[in-house]
Amino acid sequence: MAKNSEISRALRxxxxxxxxxxxxxxQFKARAYYKAADTIASWTENVSELYxxxxxxxxxxxxxxxxxxxxxxxxxxxxxxxxxxEELKARxxxxxxxxxxxxxxxxKTIKVLYDKLQITDLAGLERSVAEGRLRGVPGFxxxxxxxxxxxxxxxxxxxxxxxxxxxxPLVKQIEARLLKLAGVKQxxxxxxxxxxxxxxxxxxYLVSSDSPEVALDFFxxxxxxxxxIARGPAKAxxxxxxGIDADLLVVPPESWGSALQYFTGNKEHSVALRRIAIAKSxxxxxxxxxxxxxxxxxxxxxxxxxVLGLQWIPPEMRxxxxxxxxxxxxxxxxLIEYGSLKGDLQVHTERSxxxxxxxxxxxxxxxxxxxxxxxxxxxxxxxxxxxxxxxELLDQASKAxxxxxxxDGMRVLSSAEVNIMKDGSLDIASNVLDKLDIxxxxxxxxxxxxxxxxxxxxxxxxxxxxxxxLFHPTGRLINKREGYPVDIEKVIDVALDTRTALEIDAHYDxxxxxxxxxxxxxxxxxxxxxxxxxxHPVHFAxxxxxxxxxxxxxxxxxxxxxTLPAEKLLNALK
DNA sequence: GCCGTTTTCGGCCCGACTGTTTTCAGTCG
Numbered sequence: 001m002a003k004n005s006e007i008s009r010a011l012r013x014x015x016x017x018x019x020x021x022x023x024x025x026x027q028f029k030a031r032a033y034y035k036a037a038d039t040i041a042s043w044t045e046n047v048s049e050l051y052x053x054x055x056x057x058x059x060x061x062x063x064x065x066x067x068x069x070x071x072x073x074x075x076x077x078x079x080x081x082x083x084x085x086e087e088l089k090a091r092x093x094x095x096x097x098x099x100x101x102x103x104x105x106x107x108k109t110i111k112v113l114y115d116k117l118q119i120t121d122l123a124g125l126e127r128s129v130a131e132g133r134l135r136g137v138p139g140f141x142x143x144x145x146x147x148x149x150x151x152x153x154x155x156x157x158x159x160x161x162x163x164x165x166x167x168x169p170l171v172k173q174i175e176a177r178l179l180k181l182a183g184v185k186q187x188x189x190x191x192x193x194x195x196x197x198x199x200x201x202x203x204x205y206l207v208s209s210d211s212p213e214v215a216l217d218f219f220x221x222x223x224x225x226x227x228x229i230a231r232g233p234a235k236a237x238x239x240x241x242x243g244i245d246a247d248l249l250v251v252p253p254e255s256w257g258s259a260l261q262y263f264t265g266n267k268e269h270s271v272a273l274r275r276i277a278i279a280k281s282x283x284x285x286x287x288x289x290x291x292x293x294x295x296x297x298x299x300x301x302x303x304x305x306x307v308l309g310l311q312w313i314p315p316e317m318r319x320x321x322x323x324x325x326x327x328x329x330x331x332x333x334x335l336i337e338y339g340s341l342k343g344d345l346q347v348h349t350e351r352s353x354x355x356x357x358x359x360x361x362x363x364x365x366x367x368x369x370x371x372x373x374x375x376x377x378x379x380x381x382x383x384x385x386x387x388x389x390x391x392e393l394l395d396q397a398s399k400a401x402x403x404x405x406x407x408d409g410m411r412v413l414s415s416a417e418v419n420i421m422k423d424g425s426l427d428i429a430s431n432v433l434d435k436l437d438i439x440x441x442x443x444x445x446x447x448x449x450x451x452x453x454x455x456x457x458x459x460x461x462x463x464x465x466x467x468x469x470l471f472h473p474t475g476r477l478i479n480k481r482e483g484y485p486v487d488i489e490k491v492i493d494v495a496l497d498t499r500t501a502l503e504i505d506a507h508y509d510x511x512x513x514x515x516x517x518x519x520x521x522x523x524x525x526x527x528x529x530x531x532x533x534x535x536h537p538v539h540f541a542x543x544x545x546x547x548x549x550x551x552x553x554x555x556x557x558x559x560x561x562x563t564l565p566a567e568k569l570l571n572a573l574k
Numbered sequence: 575g576c577c578g579t580t581t582t583c584g585g586c587c588c589g590a591c592t593g594t595t596t597t598c599a600g601t602c603g
Contacts, residue, residue: 025575028586032575066576106601141594191603204603232591237602247603262588267603274587279579285588
């Protein structure tokens with residue numbers, strides 16, 4: 001059974017090779033393949049299964065899939081290949097993934113390099129540069145040839161996306177510095193940072209000012225800048241130390257809103273807005289919304305959306321996944337707000353693998369503005385993390401109770417991060433668990449079991465009457481570990497059935513549930529919790545990433561249990 | 575190659591920056 005990602009990848013490569021080969025209207029044909037690839041990549045149902053059930057006509061129901069592409073998908077599902085793609089690959093035997101990854105190389109250049117120098121991959125490109133043969137190609141100079149070496153090196157260093165939590169502090173620091181510059185009225189990191197995606201490809205700064213050169217000068221001369229890629233009167237592109245790209249666009253204040261929209265994206269969302277503008281005989285660009293030559297909006301984002309007949313859409317929702325249709329109907333949900341959590345239901349102490357005492361964690365949580373925390377040390381079978389046995393757990397619970405009584409304005413709930421065993425049972429007896437205020441359960445071992453077994457472990461844990469929350473339900477670590485295979489829909493259904501909450505673990509390595517699963521849970525009516533998984537007093541700051549993930553999952557405050565005060569939360573548990 | 579409140583044909587998002595380009599193509603976001 002072909003995965004959606006595999007079908008998507010094949011269509012994307014097909015589109016790119018069509019573009020490389022060239023011809024009439026080829027960019028539109030390629031765009032059609034790309035669009036189809038995007039649609040399939042984010043399609044929630046398995047396309048192979050849809051095909052198995054309803055044949056090619058089912059494929060035609062999917063937007064951006066017409067007769068021609070449907071036939072290619074059919075062939076891919078049945079034969080694991082697309083004939084036309086193989087023919088193209090035979091004619092132009094290039095390593096698209098490698099060459100396409102080099103900045104500045106597009107389809108046209110790649111074609112020229114293949115035709116003139118038979119360059120098919122990165123190694124070949126490198127050889128040609130080393131032998132000084134690139135400069136002989138039309139459009140290439142010695143300087144451009146040298147630049148190519150840097151681009152290759154950058155690609156080799158790994159141009160992968162960065163985890164948001166790792167770059168967020170620097171992003172915000174530079175944002176603050178831009179804001180302080182003379183003449184700067186507004187400054188913000190737009191792009192995927194503003195949308196709070198879990199990973200960041202580059203940082204897109206937007207500044208409003210009537211004297212752009214001040215901001216641009218500052219930007220290209222910052223200590224963090226490794227290399228200035230380009231610098232014009234309104235825009236600059238740099239590489240920061242560590243290899244992350246940063247862009248700056250400076251606009252006059254009257255264009256702030258339209259520029260913010262344009263720079264926040266995502267691309268598909270913005271393109272959809274421009275199409276709406278065209279349908280209304282308007283023109284939308286980063287400088288404003290225009291009716292003929294007359295500018296009718298642009299100073300604020302709200303105005304831009306309004307003249308297009310849309311409700312303003314929170315950045316976290318801007319992924320062209322149905323939010324625009326909701327905005328037309330003025331039915332954008334009121335998303336859970338940053339700072340609205342009253343408690344944190346996963347907090348570790350030095351009793352297991354944390355680094356601070358219960359008292360220190362409680363004090364830090366209070367300082368952070370929380371009203372309650374749950375102490376969730378690991379349990380005995382997780383020896384690696386110093387897991388607590390029944391006796392130690394009860395002792396820790398009574399300490400939590402005592403501390404809670406002694407504190408003003410901070411409730412400390414007794415809890416545990418109970419380990420789910422290979423067979424789905426828990427490693428702590430239920431008569432002990434039932435003495436705790438709240439119980440979270442999680443998988444920490446046996447990640448490579450088959451999906452059916454893995455799903456059954458979670459289902460069994462959810463059906464356990466003692467378990468209130470499933471912590472980090474898929475076990476993934478972003479960019480590091482895929483997580484165990486799990487039928488998340490089934491887990492969500494059982495969670496609904498058993499009134500078990502699902503966690504969004506806010507640690508930026510996890511963000512688990514991820515946005516799209518959170519959205520599935522919310523749609524079905526399953527309650528979420530957003531927890532920091534704090535192992536140190538400063539970790540409560542991670543909650544912002546969890547809230548962001550919930551917002552990306554279209555969750556409202558009502559969908560998240562720990563927006564409730566402690567008493568109401570305890571009453572809402574199963 | 576897809577799609578339709580502008581169409582079953584003729585469009586398809588839009589502008590900035592670079593280079594060796596003296597008027598525009600290629601690339602990027």
